[in-house]
Amino acid sequence: MAEVLGLGLTHYPMLAGADTHMANLLKGTLRDPDIPEQEKDPGGWPAIMRQEWGDDQGTRAAAEHRRELRSGLDRVREELDAFNPDVLVVWGDDQYENFREEIIPSFCVLAYDDTEVEPFGVLNKLKVPNVWGLPDETTFTMQGSPVFARKIVSDLIASGIDVAYSYEQRKGINFPHAFGNTQVFLDYENVGKKFPYPMVPISVNCYGEHVIARKGGMARFAEITKGEQLDPPGPTPRRCFQLGQAVGRAIRESDKRVALVASSSWSHAFLNDKAWHLRPDTEADRRLYDAMVAGDYAAWTAVTTKEVVAAGQHEMLNWFCLLGAVQELGLDLSWSTFVETGIFNSNKCFAVFQESASS
Numbered sequence: 262m263a264e265v266l267g268l269g270l271t272h273y274p275m276l277a278g279a280d281t282h283m284a285n286l287l288k289g290t291l292r293d294p295d296i297p298e299q300e301k302d303p304g305g306w307p308a309i310m311r312q313e314w315g316d317d318q319g320t321r322a323a324a325e326h327r328r329e330l331r332s333g334l335d336r337v338r339e340e341l342d343a344f345n346p347d348v349l350v351v352w353g354d355d356q357y358e359n360f361r362e363e364i365i366p367s368f369c370v371l372a373y374d375d376t377e378v379e380p381f382g383v384l385n386k387l388k389v390p391n392v393w394g395l396p397d398e399t400t401f402t403m404q405g406s407p408v409f410a411r412k413i414v415s416d417l418i419a420s421g422i423d424v425a426y427s428y429e430q431r432k433g434i435n436f437p438h439a440f441g442n443t444q445v446f447l448d449y450e451n452v453g454k455k456f457p458y459p460m461v462p463i464s465v466n467c468y469g470e471h472v473i474a475r476k477g478g479m480a481r482f483a484e485i486t487k488g489e490q491l492d493p494p495g496p497t498p499r500r501c502f503q504l505g506q507a508v509g510r511a512i513r514e515s516d517k518r519v520a521l522v523a524s525s526s527w528s529h530a531f532l533n534d535k536a537w538h539l540r541p542d543t544e545a546d547r548r549l550y551d552a553m554v555a556g557d558y559a560a561w562t563a564v565t566t567k568e569v570v571a572a573g574q575h576e577m578l579n580w581f582c583l584l585g586a587v588q589e590l591g592l593d594l595s596w597s598t599f600v601e602t603g604i605f606n607s608n609k610c611f612a613v614f615q616e617s618a619s620s
């Protein structure tokens with residue numbers, strides 16, 4: 262009989278960069294000529310944004326944001342080590358990385374062998390130095406678990422969920438950062454060294470109607486207002502929840518100790534069109550956070566794709582998968598925290614779900 266731990270964390274790329282660059286996504290947005298000047302004026306921003314922006318464009322606040330994120334990551338890593346899993350199963354998004362115009366699977370299990378991963382691909386593209394002072398081309402090994410991955414795929418298909426699977430990553434890309442950063446951030450003190458646990462990544466098409474249209478998420482308003490050619494939607498939140506339930510059932514039948522992980526921040530400023538990409542939709546995030554803490558999964562499965570997209574919560578589909586598994590396996594939320602920010606692109610959430618003492 263399997264034993265299971267559930268975890269949620271962020272893969273926020275700017276956490277791997279120096280404090281002076283932590284607000285770079287907002288700084289880039291402020292250079293968008295099609296955003297009205299009065300929206301860009303810090304004088305009109307909500308209090309949390311003004312406070313974080315300060316007189317140094319967020320550098321001091323970045324140190325505090327990093328401290329909060331590291332504290333969440335440390336807690337998650339402690340729980341992971343105490344549980345000592347055989348394998349991590351991680352839900353993460355693919356931002357025009359492994360999957361592009363040739364094919365966009367709603368869900369794809371990456372049944373890879375050990376893979377060399379370049380963790381600083383996103384930072385290199387943004388010309389941001391990494392906070393560890395490591396060479397740009399640093400790599401680490403992500404241990405795979407291809408046999409177990411194939412078993413999960415087989416069980417999912419047998420249960421009526423026709424997931425895709427992949428045995429080889431796309432050539433010439435940086436490994437999808439949702440998974441790469443999961444390992445980097447869980448091992449923040451030892452980047453580039455051997456991480457003790459293998460990983461089965463499950464790609465979720467979180468970006469849906471924007472996956473090709475915005476090639477990884479960030480778009481200028483000129484492109485949006487001239488009329489985007491939207492892609493078909495991603496899987497619905499409810500379907501993600503069902504996938505999580507099915508993964509939960511597949512895991513339950515195994516004899517492994519499995520850590521199920523949702524890897525992503527919550528609402529993203531650069532996807533929150535209604536706020537001019539300046540800040541995340543904190544109200545929408547708070548609503549779902551409160552429902553998660555209350556164990557009110559019906560509130561989660563009632564969320565529509567339209568609502569997710571309107572709130573810039575695209576990547577939260579990873580969390581819908583996790584919560585489906587949590588519900589299916591009867592795990593209890595034992596600890597969580599919500600890290601709110603105005604200027605650092607996205608609110609972040611950390612969570613630990615454990616088997617209840619009685620089960």
Ligand SMILES: [Fe+2]
Pocket residue numbers: 272354356439525576
């Ligand atoms: Fe992401």
